[in-house]
Amino acid sequence: MKQHIYPLRTKKLKGSIILPYFQGINGDRMVVPFIFWALFPLVLLTGCGGNDQKPEAQQGPPPKVKVAYPLRREVSEWDEFTGRIEAVDSVEVRARVSGYLEKINFVAGQKVKKGDLLFLIDPKPFQAQLNLTQAELERTQTKRELAKNDLARAEGLLKAKAISGEEYDSRNKGYREAVAAVRAAEASVYAARLNLQYCEILAPIDGRVGRELITQGNLVNGGGEATLLTTIVSTDPLYVYVDADERSILRYKRQHGPSLEGVEAQLEVADEEGFPHHGRIDYIAPSADPETGTVKLRGVFANADELLSPGFFARMRIRASEPYNALLLPDRALATDQAQRFVWVLNQEDKAEYRRITPGAHVGNLRVIKEGLTGQDRVVIEGLQKIRPGVKVSPEQITVGGEQ
Template sequence: MPRLGFSLLVILFLATLAGCGDKAADPGPPPAPNVKIAQALIQEVTEWDEYTGRVEAVNSVDIRARVSGYLEKVNFTAGSKVNKGDLLFLIDPKPFKAQLDYAVAELERAQSKQQLAKNDQARAENLFQAKAISAEEYDARNKGLREAAAAVNSAEANVYSAKLNLEYTEIRAPISGRIGRELITAGNLVNTAGDTTLLTTLVSTDPVYVYVDADEQSVLKYRRQAQQKHQGSADLKGTPAQLALADEADFPHQGQLDYVAPREDAATGTVTLRGVFANPDELLSPGLFARMRVRGSAPYSAALLPDRAIGTDQAQRFVWVVDQNHQVSYRQVTPGSRIGQMRVIREGLQAGDWVVIEGVQKLKPGIKVNPERISLAEPRGVQ
């Protein structure tokens, strides 16, 4: 029995030591997570709807010859800028100069015959009044004068045509712009019969167009806004638009809509819009990929939060709000359009709410946090 009692005491002693060890190892409650909180930025914003498209030239011309002949001269540097009226190509003018000289000589001969016919008709007039010639001969003299006049008109038309052909040997720029490379070199035959020879291309550079396809709902929205602004007119011409190239994050190029397709494409449910943009430095080249956005609302005051502060719970969007006791709570919100790196919050926030901006992944309802208050910067792209 004494041995059994001693064993029980040892067991109780060891159990007590184990209990004391468990209490010493208990870490206690975890420390409050560090988060950054901020109040929503109240800012006047304008919503923009973004589309993708390509830059197009306002004017684009395929340069072709109007007369056939051997190309004598190429008078430009490939890729250079040319002005309207500049000489681009010269076709050998000698054959056309000879045709003009021949047409001028034929005109002079026709004019001489006309003068002779006038004299004959004047004499016939006097003789007919004196009854010295018959009516038939008098009519013949009048007819000869009309034929001579018609011959003069025909010769004058031939001279005009020959002058045009001679002028067409000088192929000049029909518009100002930037020219492509020459597709045919001096010494080759330029053909205008059948498959007309393409010599080069010329495109205007300032301003430029950008074409995009907008969905039906967006176009109706733009027209409703135009009706309110213009007191009844739904014309979208003049609606502000902005443009960004492939390497631009912002939209630095300012323009406006100047064309809306008269009908919707039934296959895609879209309407083509065209923006026009100044391009004095020629940064915008026809064919470049571009993003164009169209003003989708009038300026209004909005509450803005960074996208990273907004969580998703199935179909709901929410934020974490910190109260005066540093406890967080779940708050459902209704987000709106994206403005730069920020998001418009249409519903759910109250004045003075402090929202968790960084550290949201550590949170759950009711826990306490260690907040650091920060201020939100004005988002880039607010207009």
């Protein structure tokens, strides 16, 4: 069979596209498939290269990481709860008698002492009522003295049989009635004197007073619909109420006893860290809330500088364990593999090894490691994303707690 060689030619189409083809001996054009031209450079490189192989690319330097030995320290575990600050004492100051408000004797927000004058209701009507009752008391006292003298004379006449027994009984009952009238008048005087005293509305507790809720000159009501005038809250100490879960309460009771009274507690507010306020537990609710399964605890904290205010949200933590020796690592050294926590540990050849661990409680910015490590393990603290199992690394030694 005679072989034919077809010269390669090209044809320029519209635009800048060049289409390669072969010219047959009979003038037919055979277009070369596109896939051939896509693979053609590879064929040339393979054919021309022979058996010469390019050397493999050199590996880069080992990745740099920071490693540290776990910190060994005596720690105590704490449970943290979110709660709200409340005043130990809080009073709504209301009028006890009706009348026109004559004077307001405080500045809104100031600190007051128990017994300080806050408001004055016009006392003149109550002074007049007191004068009237005192006059009535004097009248009844006079009638009592007269009845007493009549009874004394009746006793002598009865012995002399100068009056009947009925007359004596009448004078005796008249005297007893006069005595009762004096007692009633004395009670009226006492009530009138109280009403006059109630015109001066005094601070019932030490604390910080709120704003006046009614202005001078208004009529205020006493009795069942007493007018609210202002409020006073104590500021030092303060209570913090939190809701603790059932498991925590059981652990605390086994550790400290059923009342939890005196158990150490610490507090921080929104802009604080490290729980700088120290106090104690002084109350535990006698029963759990059936809807939430939680038990209310109350801590008491000093507030001499009045930094804390009733109504603030706060975080309170309670000591949950006795002090014990533990291994600690920064939380960023821990990685997660599905539900399992692990760390990277370097062997003697500076190669990374996967190590499962059991983390414990937080202690500041560190985490207790319950299981999986010893104090002699070099743990990767920074650069975890560069590590693969068995990969050699370039470690930089740092100290836990002082690496920042």
